[in-house]
Amino acid sequence: MGIFSIISGRTFRHGIHPPQHKAATAGKPIRRLDFPPRLIVHLNQFIGRPARPIVRKGQEVVRGEPIAEPAGFVSVPLYAPATGVVRDIKLMPTARGPRAQAIIIDVHEASTQQVLYSTPPNNLAEMSREELVAAIQRAGLTGLGGAAFPTHVKYAQPPDDETQVDTLVVNGAECEPYLTADHRVMLEEPQDIVTGIEIALRACGAKRAIIGIEDNKRDAYEVLKEHVKDHPEIEVALVEAKYPQGAEKMLIKALLGREIAPGALPRSVGVVVSNVGTLAQMGRLVPRGEGLIERVVTVAGEGVKRPGNYRVPIGTPARFVLREAGFEGAHAEIIFGGPMMGNDVASLDTPVTMGVSGILVRDDKALPRTEKRIWPCIKCARCVEACPMYLNPSMLGQLAQAGQYEVMEERYNLLSCFECGCCAYVCPSNIPLVQLFRVAKAINSEKGD
Template sequence: MKDKTFSFKGGIHPPYSKELTESISLTQALPPKIVYIPLQQHIGAPCDPIVKSGDKVKIGQKIGDSQAFVSVPIHSSVSGTVKNIIDFPTPTGSKVKTIVIESDDSYEICDTVKPMGDINNLTSKEIIEIIREAGITGMGGATFPTHVKLSPPPEKKIDTVILNGAECEPYLTSDHRLMVEHPQKVVFGLKAIMKAVNVNKGIIGIEDNKPDAIKNIKKIIANEPSIQDAVLKTKYPQGGEKRLIDAITGRKVPPGALPMDVGIVVNNVGTASAIADSIQKGMPLIERIVTVTGNGIVQPSNMIVKIGTPFKEVIEQCGGYSGVPGKVISGGPMMGFAQYTTEVPVIKGTSGILVINQFDAYSEIEQPCIKCARCVDVCPVGLLPIKIANYSQKSKWDEAEEYNALYCIECGSCSFICPAKRPLVQRIRLVKGEILAKKRSK
């Protein structure tokens, strides 16, 4: 019998281009000689270094930490010597204090890396502490510290955990391959999250363009009565957590509210896998799956890459550029960030490296708005994108805020669908930054 499929109102159907890598198995990238590990790879407070130049470090050793609750520690992805601590560019577009480590090629693992015991014998508090100490953040790109998500206030009663396996962003297939090749880690991580927040209902949401992932996950959860799968219609941005909650449960997260306000915690399947490694092996988050793809890459791949590896080296390991690159994007084409250099390092939120060749990367000329309202129809949040963007152009930040600019999830659906090729999401992103800066200054 065919599975029922779930979806949400709004959204778009861009060219997905996942065929470049969806059937390509995971491969381990060669470890770099030098890694550049930023002390802030997450939402929240940056870490302070707890090593200095000249120190010897091992794989999995903690090298940065913070006393702030909304923060996570940083660990070394190689064994070697700390060469420097400098300000260095990251894929987010900002310069961050970064620890530079030269590998000694010994691959020596820190003695703190050891299995954490049987999950059945771990308490909720112990699981959350393991996750925090492992430096785990949201692996879908948002990089929100996971232990914070799993520590809702007592008055927020959680009854369901949803794992996000939608991976709706075009080109990216890292989550897809994870679910195909390591579904048991995904399910183990989900069970750990469920125990951490004391619930007995878990759901794994997967878009229907990943039938092999659905099949493998179903096999693993066949004897898990508290866990089920939910097959989602392929539509962008199906993976947005509020859209995911709406599609699967019918619950509406109010504007400005969080999933915990409707009794739900959402995590990415990659986050669940990292949690499995932190409990089963004691290994902190020191590497991640990166989809390296696009028509500007000789050999598109899904690679397991050490945190701190420069984009340039990852691209070279995939055969280098195919033709003249026009744009290199961290992430996917809808929500990713174009890079001005490939010297930036892979960080915890780097789900993909997308290279588009010069011919396809040109910018179309913006035309006047024709009042078609397509941006309104596709907005998954129910905003008026053209109105907010127009206020942004005129530097009318207060008026834009009145139209709920801060609720925009920056999915890019409005810009994609606009026949006039207006850069709506870019203007909304600008006005959001101005509004937030104004609030901070107060």
């Protein structure tokens, strides 16, 4: 398997090869930051129904204690990321724009921040598939690669769907430039990943797992291969380093050759996809019965002096993380996530949530695109050649500029666009294609409501 994987150059068609910018952080071990004086824990930091607070203003909380309960099946509980006191529950800034309800915790400076809240461990060997799915929900796990979709929902067998999942695809691609958090987790926490995969296989009903790693992370490939040698149901495979290799559909195509129909989920082709970071947390938390309280974040970009991978409590404000990483605060663009699909952050009070894999600070010199002029489309078709979904971004862009939003959806498959940004990246006319597509989707969605 290993030799075949190395020489096969598994990949998908189209895509781009942007500069990787990973060298500044890839070689640095994960480091734990100090606890910030205040945490902002958003109730809606995952896809689904926002969690319901179960604490009140003024209440003392200890690290690891539940502070919000799931508001339904597509929802997860939240846990206190540090010992302290609930200062307030109110609207606070989010990375996606509008402010949202958050539990604000003033962190006790003198606390050792050990996880003192005790939960009964799970006896995994005796748990049924349904019990494992419930245990994963109790752990508050969502996709840590960026999607923040509740993990247990993907694993549960939907009552109205008889499709059986045969393969768990483990996403270790990390194709976004700058980001290396998953790379470090694969190097430093391989046993947790393997334990997480064993739990996930039972919870989703798959018989085998395949870990896909881009071929610019061969050290992680070797480490994981060594750790799965007594697990014949787990394969480790290299895929070509190409953006957006880490997108679910692209990774499934590269590893298994299966195509997912527009609008369908990986389950429709018998696959569930989970990120390596999520599985490492699953392997650590679920056996102990504990909940998610922290994550690894890559802090990088031209505007930070001490780039690295930092383990931070959920809810840590960007301002605190950046100060620790040596950000001096001038003329910078701050992005949560990678430069291709991340969100610009307007307020430094915006906290790290479950889906934030990186905080990038890019200075003015690194942002020529903000000064570029936009030219008309010259019909060069570079965007068509780059689009991994085989769309026609040029046509979609022209329709957007003409306000033909419904035509974009009905005739040109706008909803298959997952905003990877490949088209805008290659466009010599600097047309802001992704922004145009986002506006079109938002207007169509409002009309449909």
